[in-house]
Amino acid sequence: MTELAEGYATAARLIDEADGLVICAGAGMGVDSGLPDFRGPGGFWQAYPALGRARIRFEEIASPAAFRRDPELAWGFYGHRLNLYRTTVPHEGFRLLLELAASMPRGGFVYTSNVDGHFQRAGFSEQRIVECHGSIHHLQCLEHCTEAIWSAADFVPEVDVAECRMVSAMPRCPDCGALVRPAILMFSDWDWAEGRTRIQTVRLNPWLAQVERPVVIEIGAGSAIATVRAFAHGLDTPLIRINPTEWQVPHRRDVGLAVGAREGIAGIVRALAGGENSTGLGV
Numbered sequence: 413m414t415e416l417a418e419g420y421a422t423a424a425r426l427i428d429e430a431d432g433l434v435i436c437a438g439a440g441m442g443v444d445s446g447l448p449d450f451r452g453p454g455g456f457w458q459a460y461p462a463l464g465r466a467r468i469r470f471e472e473i474a475s476p477a478a479f480r481r482d483p484e485l486a487w488g489f490y491g492h493r494l495n496l497y498r499t500t501v502p503h504e505g506f507r508l509l510l511e512l513a514a515s516m517p518r519g520g521f522v523y524t525s526n527v528d529g530h531f532q533r534a535g536f537s538e539q540r541i542v543e544c545h546g547s548i549h550h551l552q553c554l555e556h557c558t559e560a561i562w563s564a565a566d567f568v569p570e571v572d573v574a575e576c577r578m579v580s581a582m583p584r585c586p587d588c589g590a591l592v593r594p595a596i597l598m599f600s601d602w603d604w605a606e607g608r609t610r611i612q613t614v615r616l617n618p619w620l621a622q623v624e625r626p627v628v629i630e631i632g633a634g635s636a637i638a639t640v641r642a643f644a645h646g647l648d649t650p651l652i653r654i655n656p657t658e659w660q661v662p663h664r665r666d667v668g669l670a671v672g673a674r675e676g677i678a679g680i681v682r683a684l685a686g687g688e689n690s691t692g693l694g695v
Contacts, residue, residue: 416679421628422667423652425681432518432623435509436644438525440632440655444503447496447528449632458580460489464493464562474597479554483591490594494548496530499582505677506534509629511647512681518623521616526598527632540619542612544639546604550595553585556603560587561595620647627652629680631673634658652680 427433448459450470457464463473472478475659478486513520513536522531524539529550531541550561570580583592597604604643620626628647631654633640644651653659654676659668669676 416669416671417683419667419669420679422684423669423680426627426650426652426665426667427512427680428686430627430650431516431624432515432626433509433516433520434620434621434626434628434647434649435513435522435531436524436628436630436640436642437531438631438633438637438640440500440634440674441524441527442500442526442530443632444505444672445500447500452633454694460492460576462574463489465632471599476554476593476601476603479593483582484579485576487582488571488576488592489571490548491571491578492573492576494564494567495571495596497530497548499501500528500530501526502530502534503674504526505631505674507562508681510519510535512684518619520626521619523616523640523643525637527594539615539617542616543609544597544608544613544643546594547598548594548596550608551592552595552605553588553590554593554603555585555588555590555650556605557588558592559607561605561608562586564594626650629654629677631655631676640665652655660667 416681443449448455450456450459454683456470473489474488495567520540522536524531524543525545527543527545529547530536530550549564551564551567552561567583569578571577572579584590589686592666595605625647626647628644628651630640630644630651635641645662651661653666653668654671654673656672659670661668669679671679
């Protein structure tokens with residue numbers, strides 16, 4: 413048996429022993445759907461060549477200061493991302509995770525730093541998701557005149573993709589008329605309206621309290637921005653880590669799978685289907 417096959421077998425055993433599934437997902441979860449993960453300046457600038465020509469790093473454009481300094485450029489970046497996330501179809505791994513969670517006695521809960529809303533699009537209940545960095549599908553006032561956030565459903569940005577600039581009208585706060593920004597936790601951000609994420613977290617805690625034997629599947633969560641990894645480690649429960657580059661795990665009980673999201677999830681499901689306690693999930 414190969415090392416990867418042994419890893420899948422161990423992951424299947426951990427899942428068979430669990431009564432609840434905690435899905436911890438970082439940017440690597442969306443790569444198989446065709447989304448960029450902004451790994452390093454080179455990858456980011458390849459996805460956004462206009463920012464590359466200007467030598468603007470991800471940390472600089474993903475900041476409230478960028479909206480004040482150059483709102484057309486900042487909304488060009490975020491408007492493109494909003495349009496991209498709306499049109500991209502979540503990959504098959506989302507469905508497999510949804511079915512796997514449904515097979516557990518206590519079901520599952522998602523904790524993700526991704527702002528794309530793809531877990532909801534894939535069928536996960538809004539009541540079972542924590543978006544720890546917010547959601548691009550919600551908006552807030554740049555000047556934080558209130559704690560209010562609202563849906564971006566009616567906002568359709570027109571973007572000059574080549575120049576990474578929004579060419580349609582700037583969105584304005586309905587209360588004070590200031591510029592609007594995505595309700596996302598950015599770099600050097602002291603004004604994020606975090607109320608929605610706080611409510612999501614309040615829902616998570618009672619669920620965790622009732623799960624007796626949780627297992628964590630952590631997918632595509634790196635150490636550069638370690639919010640998801642820190643949460644997963646803090647649960648102090650068996651961990652299955654799917655990550656092609658940072659797959660190492662902290663404990664002997666855990667398993668690391670050095671593969672991408674879709675491949676790793678499908679491999680676990682195949683191992684479960686071949687075991688004695690088959691879940692009946694299909695790949």
